[in-house]
Each structure stands twice: as structure tokens, then as C-alpha cells.
Amino acid sequence: MRLLHTMLRVGNLEESLKFYCDLLGMKLLRQKDYPGGEFTLAFVGYGDESENTVLELTYNWGVEKYDFGNAYGHIAIGVDDIYTTCEEIKKLGGKVVREPGPMKHGSTVIAFVEDPNGYKVELIQTDTQNHAVKQETEPQMINQ
Known part of the structure; x- marks a missing residue:
């Protein structure tokens, strides 16, 4: 599968x-x-x-907005340089809703951006070999 x-x-x-x-x-x-x-x-x-x-x-067609439930979290994308990526997203008119930095209670560097529909997209800093840095999860991050 x-x-x-x-x-x-x-x-x-x-x-x-x-x-x-x-x-x-x-x-x-x-x-x-x-x-x-x-x-x-x-x-x-x-x-x-x-x-x-x-x-x-x-x-x-014809549906312009949806109500969010409280079960959905976010999409996660690994990026090589989270700080530069967030600056580029802002320059292009994107909305960074949580600036890059270490996650609460962990060391993984993350940021959140929001798409036009309000969906959150988590950006996760990756290491130099382009492998995801050890990820530590935190369920309440959806509210960040």
C-alpha cells in the first residue's frame, strides 16, 4: 500500500x-x-x-467557503531553508501565521503558512542531506 x-x-x-x-x-x-x-x-x-x-x-462549483471542523490539523512540507522560504512566501503575498523557530517543547524548527482557504501548511526545516530533521509532534500546534 x-x-x-x-x-x-x-x-x-x-x-x-x-x-x-x-x-x-x-x-x-x-x-x-x-x-x-x-x-x-x-x-x-x-x-x-x-x-x-x-x-x-x-x-x-458555486461553493466559496467551508466550515472547519476541529479534527483536521495541517499539511507538512520539508524545506531546506525555512527562514528564506518564509521571506519569499511573504514577498509573494503569502501569509505566514507562525514565524520560523523551534517548536514548543522541542528543537525542530517549524513555521506555519495559511492558504487562501484558511488551511494551515507547516514548514519543517530539513538538514543539509535533505532528510527531515527528527520530528517531534505536538497535537496543540494546530492553534499556533
Whole structure:
């Protein structure tokens, strides 16, 4: 078995594609309209779906906003230089909601950015060999 994708419902597909592709550097892998169901699916990611887990952005035509439950946490992305990445995201108009720094009760350097729909994306500093630094989790980070 292999994790294929995570799906997020989005209120504005173009704004979401701009955020994930232009600000976070993902590529639009495929997109298809489903007129009978009145929705569009767009798959984005850092590599081909045959070898990488990707993100499915689902736009239900005419739905501009969703209510968040309290069970969903965030998406996590490893980055080589978290400080430079956050500065670039800000320069491009992105919203950094938690500046880079060590997580509470741990040493892993993290930051949070927010997509146009309010979803949180955690950025995690990776080491020089591009392997994730030892990650320590903290459930209450969703409120950071």
C-alpha cells in the first residue's frame, strides 16, 4: 500500500493553485472538470503521482467557503531553508501565521503558512542531506 493523495475542498480554485504552485513550488499535475457533478479536481505536487503523494484540490462549483471542523490539523512540507522560504512566501503575498523557530517543547524548527482557504501548511526545516530533521509532534500546534 502507498498513500496516494490528500484532498482539500477549496472555495476558489485559481487562488488555491496560485498558492500551492507559485508560493509553495508545486506543479499542477492534472486538472479536470466534471460538469455532471458540478466540480473540478486539480492535483498538485512535487513529483509524478506514480512515485509521490500529491494534493487533490476539489472545487465544488458555486461553493466559496467551508466550515472547519476541529479534527483536521495541517499539511507538512520539508524545506531546506525555512527562514528564506518564509521571506519569499511573504514577498509573494503569502501569509505566514507562525514565524520560523523551534517548536514548543522541542528543537525542530517549524513555521506555519495559511492558504487562501484558511488551511494551515507547516514548514519543517530539513538538514543539509535533505532528510527531515527528527520530528517531534505536538497535537496543540494546530492553534499556533
